[in-house]
Amino acid sequence: MSKSISTRRDALRNIALALTASSAVQLTAQQAEHVHSAAAADTKNGKYTPKVFNGHEWATITRLSELIVPADARSGSAVDAGAPQFIDVLCSQNEALTAIFTGGISWFDAEMRKRVKKEFVTATQAEQTALLDAIVAADRQVRERNAEERLFAKAQQYKGFSGYTVNPGSDLAPGVIFFDWARRLIVDAFFTSPIGIKDINYVGNQALSKYEVPQEAIDYAIARSPFKVV
Amino acid sequence: MVIGSGAGGGTTVRVLTEHGVKCALLEAGPMLNPAKEFKEHQMPYDLPHRGAEDGGKAYFGKGKPFGYFSTTSGGWELEGEPYTVAEGSEFQWFRSRILGGRTNHYGRMSFRFSPYDFQPYSKDGLGFDWPVTYDEMSPWYDKAEKFVGVTGTNHNDLPSAPNGQFLRPPTPKVHELLVKKSCDKLGIICIPNRRAIVTEPMKGRIQCHYCGQCGRGCQTASAYSSSQVEIFPAMKSGRLKVFDNAMAREILTDGNGKATGVVYIDKNTRREKVIRARAVVLAASACESARILLNSKTSEFPNGVANGSGVVGRFLMDTVGFGLSGYVPALEGMKHYNTDGFGGAHLYMPWWLWDKHNKLDFPRGYHIEIGGGYGLPGIGSFQGAARRAGYGQGIKDTARKEYGCSIGFAGRGEMIPNMHSYCEIDRNVVDRWGIPVLKFHFKWTDYEWKQARHMEKTFADIITTMGGRVTGLSAAQRESDGISTPGTIIHEVGTVRMGKDKRDSALNKYCQAHEVKNLYVVDGGFFVSNPDKNPTLTINAFAWRAADHLAEEMRKGNV
Numbered sequence: 172m173s174k175s176i177s178t179r180r181d182a183l184r185n186i187a188l189a190l191t192a193s194s195a196v197q198l199t200a201q202q203a204e205h206v207h208s209a210a211a212a213d214t215k216n217g218k219y220t221p222k223v224f225n226g227h228e229w230a231t232i233t234r235l236s237e238l239i240v241p242a243d244a245r246s247g248s249a250v251d252a253g254a255p256q257f258i259d260v261l262c263s264q265n266e267a268l269t270a271i272f273t274g275g276i277s278w279f280d281a282e283m284r285k286r287v288k289k290e291f292v293t294a295t296q297a298e299q300t301a302l303l304d305a306i307v308a309a310d311r312q313v314r315e316r317n318a319e320e321r322l323f324a325k326a327q328q329y330k331g332f333s334g335y336t337v338n339p340g341s342d343l344a345p346g347v348i349f350f351d352w353a354r355r356l357i358v359d360a361f362f363t364s365p366i367g368i369k370d371i372n373y374v375g376n377q378a379l380s381k382y383e384v385p386q387e388a389i390d391y392a393i394a395r396s397p398f399k400v401v
Numbered sequence: 402m403v404i405g406s407g408a409g410g411g412t413t414v415r416v417l418t419e420h421g422v423k424c425a426l427l428e429a430g431p432m433l434n435p436a437k438e439f440k441e442h443q444m445p446y447d448l449p450h451r452g453a454e455d456g457g458k459a460y461f462g463k464g465k466p467f468g469y470f471s472t473t474s475g476g477w478e479l480e481g482e483p484y485t486v487a488e489g490s491e492f493q494w495f496r497s498r499i500l501g502g503r504t505n506h507y508g509r510m511s512f513r514f515s516p517y518d519f520q521p522y523s524k525d526g527l528g529f530d531w532p533v534t535y536d537e538m539s540p541w542y543d544k545a546e547k548f549v550g551v552t553g554t555n556h557n558d559l560p561s562a563p564n565g566q567f568l569r570p571p572t573p574k575v576h577e578l579l580v581k582k583s584c585d586k587l588g589i590i591c592i593p594n595r596r597a598i599v600t601e602p603m604k605g606r607i608q609c610h611y612c613g614q615c616g617r618g619c620q621t622a623s624a625y626s627s628s629q630v631e632i633f634p635a636m637k638s639g640r641l642k643v644f645d646n647a648m649a650r651e652i653l654t655d656g657n658g659k660a661t662g663v664v665y666i667d668k669n670t671r672r673e674k675v676i677r678a679r680a681v682v683l684a685a686s687a688c689e690s691a692r693i694l695l696n697s698k699t700s701e702f703p704n705g706v707a708n709g710s711g712v713v714g715r716f717l718m719d720t721v722g723f724g725l726s727g728y729v730p731a732l733e734g735m736k737h738y739n740t741d742g743f744g745g746a747h748l749y750m751p752w753w754l755w756d757k758h759n760k761l762d763f764p765r766g767y768h769i770e771i772g773g774g775y776g777l778p779g780i781g782s783f784q785g786a787a788r789r790a791g792y793g794q795g796i797k798d799t800a801r802k803e804y805g806c807s808i809g810f811a812g813r814g815e816m817i818p819n820m821h822s823y824c825e826i827d828r829n830v831v832d833r834w835g836i837p838v839l840k841f842h843f844k845w846t847d848y849e850w851k852q853a854r855h856m857e858k859t860f861a862d863i864i865t866t867m868g869g870r871v872t873g874l875s876a877a878q879r880e881s882d883g884i885s886t887p888g889t890i891i892h893e894v895g896t897v898r899m900g901k902d903k904r905d906s907a908l909n910k911y912c913q914a915h916e917v918k919n920l921y922v923v924d925g926g927f928f929v930s931n932p933d934k935n936p937t938l939t940i941n942a943f944a945w946r947a948a949d950h951l952a953e954e955m956r957k958g959n960v
Binding site: 238239240241243245246253256257260261264265267268300303304307310314352354355356358359360362363364365367368370371372373374375376377378379380382383384385387388389391392393395396397398 | 442444445446449450451452453455456457460461571572573574575576578579582583586608610611612613614730731732733734735736737738739740741742743775776777778779780781782783784787788791792793794796797800801804866867868
């Protein structure tokens with residue numbers, strides 16, 4: 172950590188020098204590499220020992236991370252991006268968050284046992300995705316219902332309104348709530364990692380002597396907008 | 402001596418020390434060390450918590466206001482320093498506790514008032530007129546703009562955005578060009594933004610390097626902050642002594658209409674201390690200054706120092722805020738470029754209907770700020786995409802497709818001062834320093850609600866005209882929260898207002914108390930109205946004028 176901060180400070184000194192000399196510096200690409208390689212050495216070469224989770228929980232979080240953000244041709248998975256470590260670090264500082272994860276994992280196992288007599292992590296990929304599909308469907312239903320309930324509360328203000336019904340909650344509710352937490356942290360861990368930032372192709376956080384917008388981008392967007400010159 | 406180190410206090414100590422006056426500056430928070438505290442250029446992966454803060458506080462709604470990387474030091478809730486809110490009212494009071502105050506992180510929007518902003522009552526019969534005119538203040542805005550460094554452009558016949566002393570603004574980004582074309586079609590004016598960022602080297606400050614992270618604090622002081630641009634240089638003059646962690650309790654007076662000093666609590670030792678001074682300048686923020694005045698009760702000033710009129714704490718205003726976002730398919734698949742720019746948007750829309758009030762159902766106006774671009778990913782950035790996609794490959798595909806295609810609009814409008822919006826001392830509650838706290842009363846009226854509805858319709862029009870779709874909730878669902886919670890725009894002003902008549906104002910036009918000639922208030926407290934021009938530049942201009950006035954009065958022996 173101290174290394175990354177001193178690197179950043181050196182970089183800032185470079186900005187000042189470079190701007191005085193009126194030339195652009197591309198500081199963050201190399202800097203990012205440098206910082207990341209230091210961090211990656213901790214987790215990849217040496218084996219990461221979870222601070223909070225037991226082996227079974229760790230395996231489950233790792234599997235969920237792969238399922239939620241899998242690797243593809245362009246980039247690695249949430250596991251490659253350090254999602255399980257991210258969750259472990261935060262949980263090690265927060266008992267309430269730990270309870271959400273340990274409780275949620277147990278619920279996933281219980282639900283999977285009911286379905287196929289296996290724990291989540293030992294079930295087949297098809298069995299795992301069947302459960303996630305059911306949870307995502309229930310999640311969508313909950314979100315739609317919440318939106319409907321807001322409308323319903325609003326509609327009650329209108330005289331003579333009647334006949335509005337709200338669907339009852341699903342048995343999957345605990346799974347929906349845990350899945351939402353797991354997805355939130357796993358997706359954030361992916362997109363805030365060097366892998367995710369490269370995947371999404373964020374090209375800023377640089378020191379420029381002049382700010383320019385490529386004409387090519389302007390032409391592209393105008394041509395696709397209602398303002399295109401016919 | 403000066404209490405508070407934001408735009409008002411910073412300007413005051415700089416100008417006074419330049420005049421050769423020795424100053425003491427009290428700040429309720431600690432000394433600032435930009436090199437150590439500003440998180441400029443950090444990437445989320447530099448930290449194990451990636452910006453979610455220890456234990457994932459941000460996920461529980463307990464993170465720092467504006468996120469971990471912002472340089473805010475303070476917030477709407479401070480441990481041990483509470484305030485109360487009257488039943489039926491809503492108000493959130495933001496307080497900074499750091500040298501430089503909110504200027505370390507603010508949006509740097511720098512809009513001088515329009516000529517019509519100084520005489521609003523004369524124009525539409527609502528609120529009150531200022532005791533000064535635009536012609537009187539224009540040279541002070543010129544000085545403030547030249548010193549602070551403000552980008553912008555001059556225009557003919559644009560009363561809502563008067564000409565000034567501007568630095569070259571940066572070129573517009575692609576989504577902003579689409580917004581401008583949309584505005585052109587709708588008859589809305591869209592011009593280069595006016596922000597306190599130096600785009601060329603200025604007085605030892607190097608030019609902006611376009612990292613877009615002004616809110617994290619600017620190491621190079623290319624973005625204005627009172628700490629780096631005014632207070633640190635003033636400290637080098639040898640005429641300024643800063644007392645940090647010093648919480649002002651009350652102003653001392655001599656029984657003959659003169660302030661003699663200030664009582665404060667040294668937070669490090671929790672002991673009360675006194676500083677005597679020839680003159681006292683309050684710049685503690687509008688509500689904190691009102692609190693200090695109201696807590697300074699003597700037989701001479703039974704309602705609080707300088708409050709014979711009873712207006713201190715009254716006519717509290719915030720800015721009317723409303724936001725709406727949209728999705729713009731025209732931007733899908735565009736080759737990514739660096740959209741960081743100089744932090745805020747490169748264009749903005751000043752109020753464009755100043756002569757059309759007979760066609761509107763609300764008074765005054767608002768300006769529009771634009772958001773969008775390929776932002777630095779952070780905690781929460783892709784949660785919408787994740788929810789829509791469910792899980793798996795779809796999350797990556799959705800995030801890649803939608804990244805950079807969203808735009809946002811924020812309306813910032815003028816509130817009319819009203820009798821229901823004020824702060825007073827809560828006699829039942831003290832903070833951890835033993836100082837009686839403020840109790841807030843606040844109500845938006847129909848004027849503000851109708852203005853917010855106009856914003857909503859306008860933003861939806863701009864989005865759909867550029868081929869986009871509104872991504873906020875539908876109007877029916879949003880109606881209950883279709884206006885900002887009072888205090889959350891952090892433009893609270895008006896609680897120690899100036900005026901010609903000492904019976905209905907606390908200060909004269911030089912920010913000098915009518916009743917106490919060696920007492921000035923140079924924060925947002927002096928505002929008579931709260932136009933749709935973010936307050937900081939006006940505080941810079943009036944504080945400069947007040948400091949010159951005070952120095953001159955001292956020279957003449959009047960103070």
